Amino acid sequence: MGVAGPSGPVMDRDEVDRALARLGAEHEAVETSLLALQDHAGRRLLEGARLTGVTQERWTATEASITLLWTYFDAYTDALRSAREIRSRRRWSSREDLAELTELLRGESVTLAGGAAAAPGGPNVLSRRFTLAALVDEMNGLYASSLDMVVAADAVWSALPARIDLLSAELQRTRRLAHSVGVRPGEHPAGDDLERITRTLTDLREQVISDPLAFWQPARGSSAPGGGRPDTTRYDREARALEEVRREIDAVLTVRQDAEARLVRLRDVLSRADRTLAEARSARGEVLAKIAASEVPAVSGPPTVLQEQLAAAAEYRRQGQWHRLSPLLESLEERAEDELLRARESLTAVTAPLAVRAELRGRLDAYKAKVARHGLAEDPLLVERYDAARRMLWSAPCDLRVAEQAVLRYQRAAAELLAPGVPEQRGPQTRREPAGPSDEREG
Secondary structure: OOEOHHHOEOOOHHHHHHHHHHHHHHHHHHHHHHHHHHHOHHHHHHHHOOOOHHHHHHHHHHHHHHHHHHHHHHHHHHHHHHHHHHHOOOOOOOHHHHHHHHHHHHOOOEEEEHHHHOOOOOOOOOEEEEOHHHHHHHHHHHHHHHHHHHHHHHHHHHHHHHHHHHHHHHHHHHHHHHHHOOOOOOOOHHHHHHHHHHHHHHHHHHHHHHOHHHHEEEOOOOOOOOOEEEOOHHHHHHHHHHHHHHHHHHHHHHHHHHHHHHHHHHHHHHHHHHHHHHHHHHHHHHHHHHEEOOOOOOOOOOOHHHHHHHHHHHHHHHHOOHHHHHHHHHHHHHHHHHHHHHHHHHHHHHOHHHHHHHHHHHHHHHHHHHHHHOOOOOOHHHHHHHHHHHHHHOOOOEEHHHHHHHHHHHHHHHHHHOOOOOOOOOOHHHOOOOOOHHHOOOO
16 A cells, blocks of 8 residues: 555545444444433433532533534534545545545545634634544543532432431421420520521522532542542431430420429429428428537528429410420429438438447447356446446437447446456456456457
C-alpha cells in the first residue's frame, strides 16, 4: 500500500470492512446511550424543575453538553454514512475509493464550526477538526459528565424527599399526640422542638427539590457516573431530634396512665417519713429524760415544702397538665425517698444512747447468767457489784459513762473468779480486788 497523506498507509478492503463494523457498533452504542439519557427520569425532572445553587449551575452546563453531544453524534452519523456509501459503490473498492475511505475513517474528516467547535471549558474557535475516534472519545467524555450529574440529582430526589415526607407524617402524628397531653410551643420545651423540626423539614424539602446536588456526596476515587450517595446528615439530625421528643411525650403519656398510683405511693412515703420524724421527736424527749450527760441531736419538722409540691402535683393531675406533672413527679419521688432516709437516720441518731444502755443491760445480765452456771451467783462481791451496776442502768437519768464502768467492774470480778485454777467457792477473806484494767478477761 502506498501512503495517502497524513492518514497513514491506505487501508485494504478487509481493514475498511473491519473499521466500518467497529464504527457501526460504536455508533449503535452511542445512540443507545444518548436515547437512554434523553429518556432518563432524572433528566426529565431537571428540565421541569425550578433549580437553584450548584444544581442550577451544573444543569446549565450539562444541557449545553447534551446539545453538543447530539451535534457530535449527528456529525459522526454523517461521516459514517458517507463511508458506507463509498464502500457500497462496488464490491471490490478501487484504489481511489480505498484512499478516500482511509482519509474518512482515519483522518480528521469531521469539521465542526461555531459553538460546536469549542471544547467544553476551552476557548472559542471558528472551527475544529476531528477524527472519528477522537469524536467518539469526546462523546464519551461529555456523556459521562452529563450522566453523572443526572444520576446524582435523580438519586437525591429518589431518596430524600420520600424520607422527609415520611418523617413529616410522623411529625404530624407526634404533634397531635403532644397536643393531647398539653405539650405546646411556649409551654414545654418539647413543643418548641416540634415547631423547630417542622420548620427545618419544610426548608430541607424545598432545598432538596431545588438544589439536589447540594445534598450529594461523591464517592472518593470513583470515576463511574453517579458514584456517591445522598448526604442525609441534616435529615438524620432531625430524625434523632424527633425521636427524642417522642420519648419525652411517651414519658408524659406514661405519667397520665399511672399518675394516681404514683401519687398514692408518694403520699405513703411522705406519711412514713412524718411518722418516723414524730417517733424521733418522741424518742428524743425520752432520751433527754432517761439518759444523763448525753448530746442528743435535734429533730427537724415535717417536710412542708414536699407536702405543698405534692398538693400541686395532685392539682396538675386534676387539670390534666401532664407535661407539668411529669417532671414534678420525678423530682418528688426522688426527694421523698431522701426525706424518708433522713427521717430514719435521725431516729437512729436520737435513739443511739438508749441502744447503748440496752447493750449494757444485756451484757450485765449475760455475765450474771454465766456466773450463776458456775455456782457463783451468791458471791458477795459479785452481788454487790451487780446491784450497783443494775441500779445505775435501771435508774433515770442514767449516766452511761458511770454505768459502763460499773458493768466493767462486775465483768472483771466475774472473770477473776472464773479464771482457771481458782476455786469456784471461796470465802470473802480469800478474795482480792483486781489490780487494774490489765487483769480484765472476757468470759
